Amino acid sequence: MQLVARVSSAPDRLRVLAxxxxxxxxxxxxxxxxxxxxGAPVMLFALLLGMAMNFLSGDGPCRPGIEFCARQVLRIGIALLGLRITIAQVVALGWGPVVLVIACVxxxxxxxxxxxxxLGFNTLFGLLSGGATAxxxxxxxxxxxAALPSHPQKxxxxxxxxxxxSALSTVAMVLYPMLTxxxxxxxxxxxxxLGATIHDVAQVVGAGYSISTEAGDVATLVKLMRVAMLLPVILFASLLTRRSGQDQGGERPPLLPWFAVAFALLVMLNSTGWVPKVxxxxxxxxxxxxxVAAIAGIGMKTHLKELATVGLKPVVLMVGETLFLAVLALALLRWLA
Incomplete structure (x- = not known):
């Protein structure tokens, strides 16, 4: 009966979200x-345009769909990242890049x-910014x-x-090939x-292939190994969320969010070779x-005035994280070579 009720209400739900x-x-x-x-990151444009349209997220017909996009569409997009990598790609690189990626992350x-x-921030903000950087x-x-506990400032x-x-990734795409x-x-x-240090996949690809085809191939595979680290880090974030829910007397969320499980299953399925290229x-x-649609929705939910109140310290934190990652990668490559 519940399934029938959900199916019958689907058209109404779609009209609300549309x-x-x-x-x-x-x-x-x-x-x-x-x-x-x-040539700038599409995510950055989506954020900026979304913030310019933040009036749509107020009480009105667009609000339910924007909320749905910023949460559920986001989770589906994350799960589908599993189709980018295979276990064989990771194994083919040998132990050196694996050590490099795990240590850096x-x-x-x-x-x-x-x-x-x-710096006086919540530790979870360090996990969020550090995870994005690493x-x-x-x-x-x-x-x-999506995996961290709800918070008014999240x-x-x-x-x-x-x-x-996104901004730091673009800067790194320009400077790091010259550094190498x-x-x-x-x-x-x-x-x-390049694969171990530049933040976004698109910028890694652009930087790597600007040097040579071999550099681009290696950079892409190392970067995809970093993407694979998303699953254990999400698991760690979920454990913190469960502990937070328990401490606050709230309901404990699942150990792994469904989108993380879907991500892992798609990686394993993609590794079998059964998934056609198309x-x-x-x-x-x-x-x-x-x-991109999800980040546009998140942008619509945020006002520029609120964003401007964060101050300089978060910028210093993220620039410091980026520099730390680059120096650490240089040191590890020198040791592993």
């Missing part, structure tokens, strides 16, 4: 157009959480935000993290450094569009 979903979709399409023509997140506390930029920020913290990490050339790195070593490509495209 205005907000359409608004997020239009902003996402406009962001993709601007990104293709000006773990140490960057730990140092970020400690630095956040020293794993895969805006996508990691959105995934971790949306603002997430939006701020995505803006700063100045250090005399060969294409394989340069690819490992399905992988379609899944990646859908994931990208869903994440």
């Amino acid at each position: 205005p907000g979903l359409l608004a997020c979709g239009v902003v996402g399409a406009a962001s993709a157009f601007l990104s293709e023509h000006y 773990v140490l960057t997140i730990v140092v970020s959480m400690l630095a956040a506390r020293l 794993i895969c930029g805006a996508s990691a920020a959105l995934a971790l935000s 949306d603002k913290a997430t939006l701020f993290t995505v803006i700063v990490v 050339q100045a250090l005399g790195y060969d294409p394989a070593l340069a690819g490992q450094f 399905v992988q490509s379609a899944g990646n495209d859908v994931s990208r569009w869903f994440l």
Whole structure:
């Protein structure tokens, strides 16, 4: 009976959500157009255009769809990231890049959480910003935000993290290839450094292939290994959320959110070789569009005036995280070489 009731109410639910979903979709399409023509990250354009349209998230017909896009569409997009990587891709690189990625991700997140506390922030903000820096930029920020406990400032913290990490990723895409050339790195070593340090996948690809095809291939695989670290970090965030729910007397959330489980299952399915290339490509495209629409929805929910109140310290924190990651990667590559 409950299933029948849900099916019968689906058209009504869709009518309620349609205005907000359409608004997020239009902003996402406009962001993709601007990104293709000006070369800046599509996530950054989606955030900025979304914030310009924040009046739509007030009490009105668009609000339910925007809320749905910022939560459920976001989770589906994160789950579909699993179609980007396979276990064989990770194994083929050998133990050196694996050690590099695990050490960079773990140490960057730990140092970020400690630095956040020293600067007077909630430790979870350090996990959010450190995870975005260490794993895969805006996508990691959105995934971790979805797994962390609810907080009045969570949306603002997430939006701020995505803006700063996208900007820093663009700067790194320009500067880091020049740094690898100045250090005399060969294409394989340069690819490992770029894949281990630049935040967003698109910027890693752009930086790697600007050096050579070999550097681009290695950078992409190392970057996808960092994306694979999203699952254990989400698990860690979920454990903190469960503890928080227990301490506050609230209901304990599941150990792993459904989107994290779906992410892991898609990685394993993709590793079997049964998934056709066309399905992988379609899944990646859908994931990208869903994440862009979701970040547009999050932007619509945030007012610029509120974002401006965060001050300088969060920017210092994230710049410091980026520099720490770069220095750590250089040191580890020197040791592993």
